[in-house]
Amino acid sequence: MDKTKKLFDEITRDYTGFRCYTEPKWNYLNRCARLECERIRNLLEQWFKNFPSKAQDDLRKRFQSKKDQHHLSAFFELYLHELLSKSGFSVEIHPVMRNKSTHPDFKVLKDGKPLFYLEAKVVSLSDEDISAKARENQVYKVLNRIKSPNSFIGVKVQGTPVTNPPGTKMRRFLECKLSNLDLNTIAKQSEQDGFEALPQWEWKHDDWQVIFFPIPKKLKAQAKLDVRPIGLQMYNPRLTIPHIGIKQAIQDKATKYGELDLPYIVAINIMKEFGGDDIDISNALFGEEQVALIFRRNELIGKQFRRKPNGAWYGPNGPQNKRVSAVLIAVGLTPWEIAKITPVLWHNPWANNPLPLRIWRFPQVILNKKSAQLRKKRGKKAWQILGLYPDWPE
Structure with a gap:
């Protein structure tokens, strides 16, 4: 052909x-x-x-x-x-x-x-929902450049962004939070009490609320930098008809x-x-x-x-x-x-x-x-x- x-x-x-x-x-x-x-x-x-x-x-x-x-x-x-x-x-x-x-x-x-x-x-x-999703995805693309060898990042999302969120600022915010973690203590707490025991960090932009939390990696998965850091995404239900x-x-x-x-x-x-x-x-x-x-x-x-x-x-x-x-x-x-x-x-x-x-x-x-x-x-x-x-x- x-x-x-x-x-x-x-x-x-x-x-x-x-x-x-x-x-x-x-x-x-x-x-x-x-x-x-x-x-x-x-x-x-x-x-x-x-x-x-x-x-x-x-x-x-x-x-x-x-x-x-x-x-x-x-x-x-x-x-x-x-x-x-x-x-x-x-x-x-x-x-x-x-x-x-x-x-x-x-x-x-x-x-x-x-x-x-x-x-x-x-x-x-709708075109409006597609545009909002595109704005979210642009942020996730930036966040996936974070170097997080020892933990994944969990994301809980509520609402949708009306304007482009500041992805670079969010990345710096997360890098700062991740650098101060005691992963051994967090891992033990999460094993005992589940996700509820993990620290949570809130970020707001327009009507978009995002809560980040670290998910400690298993030992064999640590130090691997070729794995996307975002490991879990959770969304509040959106009304679609x-x-x-x-x-x-x-x-x-x-x-x-x-x-x-x-x-x-x-x-x-x-x-x-x-x-x-x-x-x-x-x-x-x-x-x-x-x-x-x-x-x-x-x-x-x-x-x-x-x-x-x-x-x-x-x-x-x-x-x-x-x-x-x-x-x-x-x-x-x-x-x-x-x-x-x-x-x-x-x-x-x-x-x-x-x-x-x-x-x-x-x-x-x-x-x-x-x-x-x-x-x-x-x-x-x-x-x-x-x-x-x-x-x-x-």
């Missing part, structure tokens, strides 16, 4: 450590010499060969982006193309739509017969192409830091769960479980966004999780163009409108179709 037609650089690699806090995901994967990274690169290069040549330049540019959202978006498209191809479908990239200037990501066919359109979307943290992001992704795509002549699937990859499970997905599609308490006079006589009419597919006026036939949802799919995660297809029971169950080989979820119960239909695992093994790439 032409060098300009590859996802990764042809370079000598010798770095086997972890990804730096502020490092773009593509950059690390490109320079990492670990065997797992090599396996990932080899697999993705093979997938890239299979990707239509007319769309390779655009995909490669986004895949190599320093912005992780763009990188993961391109990866998701590459993954979906390969998954569909290995499932026996043929895939047309950016099909021309009649009387429209826009076009979905894929048109999927079987034996030359058009079956459905598919549009891909990655759901992640995954179903809102899922719902918004569907609504953004639902009317983008108007009425279509085929079923229409929206594929969504929910990033791990955003979270998401079957309950979140159900809330996003069919409305949030709620409990109605039934009283007779002042006596509670029963409970009734129902949903608010605020789902992507069911709103205040009943079924809506009926142009979307189904959503294909993966949670936390990255190049490292290719074999471990299998997307699940959730069917829209009110779709204008329903997608036939028989054409899909992977797990599916179907709503029985009469009983209001969700039924899961088993299917193939992604690793089986992709020719991998369950723990790949380890």
Whole structure:
């Protein structure tokens, strides 16, 4: 393959450590010499060969982006193309739509017969949260330059920084604290009383509160300077509402192409830091769960479980966004999780163009409108179709 037609650089690699806090995901994967990274690169290069040549330049540019959202978006498209191809479908990239200037990501066919359109979307943290996390990571990068041969540093975090914290000042503050420690005494205290006995040092910046504490290393690990000093990070829970992001992704795509002549699937990859499970997905599609308490006079006589009419597919006026036939949802799919995660297809029971169950080989979820119960239909695992093994790439 032409060098300009590859996802990764042809370079000598010798770095086997972890990804730096502020490092773009593509950059690390490109320079990492670990065997797992090599396996990932080899697999993705093979997938890239299979990707239509007319769309390779655009995909490669986004895949190599320093912005992780763009990188993961391109990866998701590459993954979906390969998954569909290995499932026996043929895939047309950016099909021309009649009387429209826009076009979905894929048109999927079987034996030359058009079956459905598919549009891909990655759901992640908001731009504000991503910026705050980037500011935190910049500090951790500075702190990991501290020379702390005999103890790790524990970090407890509350809140998020609104402006860039002074990483260099924090580093000097910690170096001063660490230099005055009696590690033997601290080690004995922590063995008896756990983390509670360790000294704690507080640092505040904006609404960001950080508590540092030393974690004595075992004797055999002491004096090793090639180990990152931050050994433990603890975060207070942050409020994320995954179903809102899922719902918004569907609504953004639902009317983008108007009425279509085929079923229409929206594929969504929910990033791990955003979270998401079957309950979140159900809330996003069919409305949030709620409990109605039934009283007779002042006596509670029963409970009734129902949903608010605020789902992507069911709103205040009943079924809506009926142009979307189904959503294909993966949670936390990255190049490292290719074999471990299998997307699940959730069917829209009110779709204008329903997608036939028989054409899909992977797990599916179907709503029985009469009983209001969700039924899961088993299917193939992604690793089986992709020719991998369950723990790949380890």
